[in-house]
Amino acid sequence: MHRRNFLKSTSLLAASLAAGQASAFRLWKNTAQKRVALVGTGIRGSTLWGKNLVDNYGEEVQFVGLCDINPGRLETVRKYMGVDCPTFTDFAEMMEQTKPEWVIVTTMDSTHDTFIVAAMEAGAHVITEKPMTTDAAKCQNILDTQQRTGREVLVTFNYRHTPHNTAIKQLLHDERVGPVTSVDFHWYLNVYHGASYFRRWHAYVENSGSLWVHKATHHFDLLNWWVGATPVEVTAYGALEHYGKNGPFRGASCRSCPHKTECPYYWDITEDESSMRLYVQNEEYDGYIRDSCVFREDINIWDKMSAQILYDNGVVVNYSLTTYSPYEGYRIAFNGQRGRIDSWEDIPYQRGEYSEEEQRALHGNEMNFDQEETPSEFHEIVVHDNFEPQYESVKVPKYRYGHGGGDKRMLDYLFVNPGADDPLGHMAGTRDGALSVLIGIAARRSIAERRAVRLDELVRV
Numbered sequence: 001m002h003r004r005n006f007l008k009s010t011s012l013l014a015a016s017l018a019a020g021q022a023s024a025f026r027l028w029k030n031t032a033q034k035r036v037a038l039v040g041t042g043i044r045g046s047t048l049w050g051k052n053l054v055d056n057y058g059e060e061v062q063f064v065g066l067c068d069i070n071p072g073r074l075e076t077v078r079k080y081m082g083v084d085c086p087t088f089t090d091f092a093e094m095m096e097q098t099k100p101e102w103v104i105v106t107t108m109d110s111t112h113d114t115f116i117v118a119a120m121e122a123g124a125h126v127i128t129e130k131p132m133t134t135d136a137a138k139c140q141n142i143l144d145t146q147q148r149t150g151r152e153v154l155v156t157f158n159y160r161h162t163p164h165n166t167a168i169k170q171l172l173h174d175e176r177v178g179p180v181t182s183v184d185f186h187w188y189l190n191v192y193h194g195a196s197y198f199r200r201w202h203a204y205v206e207n208s209g210s211l212w213v214h215k216a217t218h219h220f221d222l223l224n225w226w227v228g229a230t231p232v233e234v235t236a237y238g239a240l241e242h243y244g245k246n247g248p249f250r251g252a253s254c255r256s257c258p259h260k261t262e263c264p265y266y267w268d269i270t271e272d273e274s275s276m277r278l279y280v281q282n283e284e285y286d287g288y289i290r291d292s293c294v295f296r297e298d299i300n301i302w303d304k305m306s307a308q309i310l311y312d313n314g315v316v317v318n319y320s321l322t323t324y325s326p327y328e329g330y331r332i333a334f335n336g337q338r339g340r341i342d343s344w345e346d347i348p349y350q351r352g353e354y355s356e357e358e359q360r361a362l363h364g365n366e367m368n369f370d371q372e373e374t375p376s377e378f379h380e381i382v383v384h385d386n387f388e389p390q391y392e393s394v395k396v397p398k399y400r401y402g403h404g405g406g407d408k409r410m411l412d413y414l415f416v417n418p419g420a421d422d423p424l425g426h427m428a429g430t431r432d433g434a435l436s437v438l439i440g441i442a443a444r445r446s447i448a449e450r451r452a453v454r455l456d457e458l459v460r461v
């Protein structure tokens with residue numbers, strides 16, 4: 001297709017998705033406590049969206065029902081949250097009996113669409129964890145149902161809300177280095193956090209859409225938000241070269257493995273109180289093994305991912321995701337017409353220290369939103385104008401817990417100040433949810449078909 005026609009046709013995609021912009025949080029404004037039901041009582045559902053809402057947002061939220069396919073986990077979580085609402089293993093039954101105004105979806109990724117659609121059909125609004133969904137047909141169904149029912153769907157992109165990512169957005173919004181023309185974005189998962197995806201349901205494309213969707217939806221959403229344009233075409237490469245069938249040995253689970261002493265990925269789940277309580281003690285109901293082997297032969301997601309993304313304003317992004325790095329962090333650079341913005345997170349050599357203990361604990365701290373510390377460190381954003389010998393160093397307070405402080409800020413936006421101005425557009429709806437997963441879905445197709453894939457091939461305009 002001629003480039004100009006191509007960009008025009010993809011901007012139709014943007015226009016058709018525009019109806020799905022987030023406006024739902026305004027619906028919370030000035031109204032009484034919300035009747036909320038939650039589906040998916042795993043770690044995210046029971047903690048951030050469960051006990052945390054009960055303890056810290058109790059005036060705004062009343063739980064009217066909890067649902068999960070695992071009845072043991074459901075009851076464990078009901079007690080942990082300290083609520084006495086009814087529990088259900090059947091979602092339709094919960095909707096019928098409890099008639100919630102809002103449904104929070106925190107199930108396995110590939111099932112999100114079922115609950116988002118059914119909740120809207122039943123007249124409820126939705127808050128869904130990322131990724132909004134895992135394939136194009138499911139995405140289309142969510143968009144069509146929303147258009148038909150007029151219900152709201154919020155997608156919880158907590159990474160937007162960190163002070164660091166917000167400061168980058170502000171600089172780009174202000175065109176501090178002129179219009180941006182290209183971006184380099186490289187994300188590194190360390191051998192602890194990266195490996196965790198290969199132990200769980202995430203290790204199968206049919207469950208998670210692969211890390212192109214499950215994990216990279218965060219990164220693609222940040223890119224879409226930062227660049228402020230619509231992604232139109234993706235070319236990608238990927239491979240599975242480290243985990244899965246590549247391992248030298250394997251076992252059924254870490255607990256029962258004969259290779260405990262020689263395997264660098266051995267993980268003792270019995271030392272993790274919440275994993276024992278949530279998963280091991282409820283294995284009998286669904287057979288889900290939380291400490292599965294990272295070297296299972298049938299793992300089918302990629303562990304090395306690289307993509308180029310073209311936007312409708314001409315911006316080109318070079319992106320990569322690594323899953324077995326010695327350290328966790330990211331590097332980003334925006335090339336503008338008048339200069340360049342560089343930033344990074346957690347690169348140990350730039351901080352002048354490396355600690356294996358810290359690497360091991362990083363992801364746990366990320367998931368722990370209870371502790372809002374007074375920051376003792378800062379993130380740095382370097383802004384360098386062309387032809388200038390001096391550069392500006394912007395320092396942003398660094399929060400370690402709750403996804404860089406993003407979880408708490410997002411929930412405050414949702415529940416405490418729901419009508420507050422949103423000048424940088426932090427709140428995300430189905431348009432953002434769709435465009436971020438469609439990049440990953442296009443990447444999967446690009447690898448399979450060895451060609452550039454346009455996003456308007458994936459959803460109907």
Ligand SMILES: NC(=O)c1ccc[n+]([C@@H]2O[C@H](COP(=O)([O-])OP(=O)(O)OC[C@H]3O[C@@H](n4cnc5c(N)ncnc54)[C@H](O)[C@@H]3O)[C@@H](O)[C@H]2O)c1
Pocket residue numbers: 039040041042043044045067068069070073106107108109111129130131156158214403
């Ligand atoms: N925004 C973030 O930073 C962030 C962080 C962690 C997890 N998440 C998201 O939260 C969601 C849950 O992740 P998790 O780590 O809690 O996983 P988990 O495996 O701990 O929990 C998933 C729960 O869903 C239940 N479930 C699965 N299929 C179901 C179905 N058909 N009907 C009802 N229940 C079903 C499981 O039994 C389990 O209790 C995922 O979509 C994940 O992407 C987001």
